[in-house]
Amino acid sequence: MRRGAKIETLIEAIIGGEAQRSVQIAEQLLKEGLTVETLIQEGLTSALYSLNTKCTNEDFNLLEIMLAGRAMMAVMDNVVCRYLPPSRTGETRPEKTIVLGTIEGDIHELGKHVVKILLRSAGYKVIDIGKDVPPEEFVSEAIKHQAGYIGVSSLLTPTLPSIKKIKEILKRQGREDIRVVAGGAAVQQASAEDLNVDFVSGNAFDLLRYLDGIRDELT
């Protein structure tokens, strides 16, 4: 009971965006004997899904999501990492790997950063290839990193033709197995068909749900 109450406190601290307090509570929980796996599953993952619920209604705003993401990453980087075994090299799982970038002609990265934080918190390997990235590079990086997905972000409508090219290039290279998802303000007004992508994501959690759905299909 006591542990449950403390985990609730951790979840509240993360959702409230209190990074320092979240780290302190997580440290304390592990010292008291909680396993790091339970901390992730009952603490971080629950916090993530509480945010998810929040994002589906009109309360969504970037600032609160970023603060919660920062608190979650602080726990991951300062606490969880010290207790987890180092990952083995060469253990890339395409269904858990995504190449993420902002399309050429656009240098906005905020939305991409939010997505990166949340996907990493949810256990995905995220390869951030930066901003102003040509479509060809999305494809070459995805192949290089054995990623199952390409995530392309855009805030500006003039960049949309470049997004459309990604799947054309994948097709030419016989890699249609790599799925393309688009997010960001510019793409919200368009359909997946308009953009020639597999999925248009309304927000970071929408993307997470989509990826989890695909992963479950594949595993």
Add this chain to the structure above:
Amino acid sequence: MNSLERVIKSLKGEETDRVSVIPQVFGVTAKLRGYSLYEYVTDPSVVVECQIEARELIGHDVVYAFVDLTVEAEAMGAEVIYRRDAYPVVKATIKEASETDRLRIPEVTRDGRMAVILESSKRLRDLVSDTCPVVACIVGPLTIAGQLLGIEPLLYQIVDAPEAVETLLDMTEEVAGRFGRAVIQAGAHGIILFDPMASPVVVPEDVFVRMELPRLKRLFQTFKDRGALFNWLSITGNCKRILPYYRLTGADLVTVDYQVNLSEAYGLLEGMALTGNIKPYVFISSTYDEIKEKARECLHEMADCRGYLLGTGCEVPVDAPLDGVRALVDASEEFRRDHVR
């Protein structure tokens, strides 16, 4: 009834010969005369030529002295990267909100491209006189701060260093105020203030109320004192949560973006004049007839609401064909014929 009379009457909720049409057409007009976006955002003669040409083609009720959203930040000292066929982008110039000593309060006639807007306002007014509203565009305090500091650092520092952010916002407010007064002085009839960073999609309602609302109130008052016929507030995204506060800003007109239903917005705005909410992407994805149908839907929805001006929820994309924008004016004309207002 000329366009200025029509718009002013619309803003007051008075009867007009047809619904005013004020789509946000800026860089999209450059191609009418074969100019690049770079030429558009740096040369007032290009802005004027294209805005006048666009109005002749479309027949809408406004001309804009607008280039892009980086003018104020650039004039304060930020580096701006120009491209031939895209709007320029700004690079963050400070790391902490407290570094205001690394920024300058610009001299509006000299620094950056503020003179492009001033000159465009003047020349447009000389050309249209009082037959059509000349609307000059300025950027609001939160967005300028986001450009100087970077959006992500600004958001974190709103929480981590609120006092320093307030100081930075005092400075950006002063810049917006000086610039707004100068464009009115130069000849603009009214001002449209863009502040996308103030959207509830980006910051919570309490940040809007605490950091933005009092500044908008002061800015709009100072523009009115300088002779602005109207102030137009344009914040993109789903702004439903902050619409009830708009009345307190002193704005005469507000934009409603496509995510918010027009009738619901009208209720929340308690009778304020509003424009919107045609989705900008339809000008790329839809035919003339489909766009006209969307415009008709807006006109029908707002038929009993005084103070509605037909327009877009945000800027018409630069790569959209302008024929589609003409559909808005045609819809308004047809609506007038069908419904005597």
